[in-house]
Amino acid sequence: MCVVGAGLAGLLTALELIERGYSVVVLERDRPLAGESGKTTAHLTAVLDTRYFELARMHGEAAVPRIIDSHRRAITHLERVANLHDIDCDFERVSAFLAAETEEQARQLEREHAVSHAAGLGCQLLRNAPLPSGAGVALHVPDQAKFDPAKFAQGVLRRLQALGCVVVSPVLVEKVEPGDLCRVTTNGGDVVEARNVVVASNSPINDTFKMHTKQTAYRTYALSFEIPGVQWHDLYWDMEDPYHYVRTTADGLLIVGGEDHEVGQEDDPQQRWTRLEDWTRERIPVAGNVAHRWSGQVLEPVDGLAYIGQNPGDSQVYIATGFSGNGMTYSAITALVLADRIAGLENPWAEIFEPSRKPKSVSALASYVSGQANVAAQYLDWLRPGDAASTETLPAGEGMILRRGLKKLAVYRDPAGALHELSATCPHLGGVVSWNRAEKTWDCPCHGSRFDCYGKVLNGPAASNLSSAASAEAREERAPKQRRAQ
Ligand SMILES: Cc1cc2nc3c(=O)[nH]c(=O)nc-3n(C[C@H](O)[C@H](O)[C@H](O)COP(=O)(O)OP(=O)(O)OC[C@H]3O[C@@H](n4cnc5c(N)ncnc54)[C@H](O)[C@@H]3O)c2cc1C
């Protein structure tokens, strides 16, 4: 078996496969946990980003008990792995509170309570729930959990290595070819052959188009604050759009996150941290100094459920993507669903997460169509001028898009003043990257690929780096000659 990606989904799947007797190699582009699993805030919960009354509309009422069951069993799976392998990761069972701040949100909570309670979530609607901002209306869901994700994942990694799993990193996988014996090719030209391949690269790098029309990439932001004495242990979310969430850690930090926006479509991402801090100080005045701030990426599926199963049309190749902000439980679901599918066993959740499913409701279809219109609009960037006419005024440590004839260049001036010219063309499907001033990265607004300031790929679906401007020009010059020779 070959697993691409050593995030939590890849590592847990590798562990489940090894425990069932398969031999597994994991290929990782950077280092294990360098992706979103290294940035998560690790609420382990069946309170999903999409409300259950919306999921009932999109997938039918009969699907809701199965969705709830999958996430609850996923929390138990994470707990079992921690206990069985003696992983000291501060795992703690806590309550979760989804809080309403307006009357409209309170009405939505009533609907949410009715649907999720009937489907077995075991929740209560409270008028005076104990919230960090004071008592308020909230849906209380007991028996959820939190842990330290880094300690947990490091424990899984140690266990995998003890069981003989080979984790190869850094190695960039560029191609996955299905077949009786699948072929996984790296950028160094090495080939791994395996009966089955699990692409757990967060955004599937093996799929050029289909899956990326069914989900949208968002940047998401988090802050941790010092807090005098840990006052709450539970998990909290509000119902704003974009939403906010709160938890505390075992070492006495308050974590607040949210303020999501579509990748490459925000002029001033720095503002998102400012808003998050303002939101916190307004509601939780005891929050002390900001200890850390970070950001990451989440993939929102058009119909609110992750895609876990066979890559459409490719037998033996499996994917796991579209996890929203629920990727901890979805990583455990991935391990259980894909290990069953590979073993040819029935799995009670396989059908609801099937990647080839089509949007079934008008609202999912509308979300799909508006997502595609948004992507199409991003290609109009090719018609727009650059950010400025020349790089003369570009400060050190900043980047800009420069138009040179028909070409667009992504130009970065390093702290020493040297200019680095890259092609601004995203290697995935040709979108124009834009400069992210807060994170010093090049972000593609089409499907969420990101690159560091020197063009190294950070987030898929792109599976290769931005080309240098010189090599892109040389390629373009060669192309007409090659066409003449054919
Ligand atoms: C700030 C933040 C807060 C979050 N909070 C929560 C939360 O509270 N609860 C929750 O359940 N979820 C949360 N999530 C979501 C969750 O963290 C993610 O969904 C989950 O970690 C994704 O796991 P993954 O294994 O799919 O992806 P990743 O952890 O990103 O792993 C994918 C791996 O694949 C590697 N890779 C990519 N391309 C290639 C390639 N071409 N070749 C080889 N390797 C490759 C990457 O380097 C990476 O290591 C949060 C996410 C963020 C960013």
Ligand code: FES
């Ligand atoms: S991510 Fe698809 S074109 Fe850039």
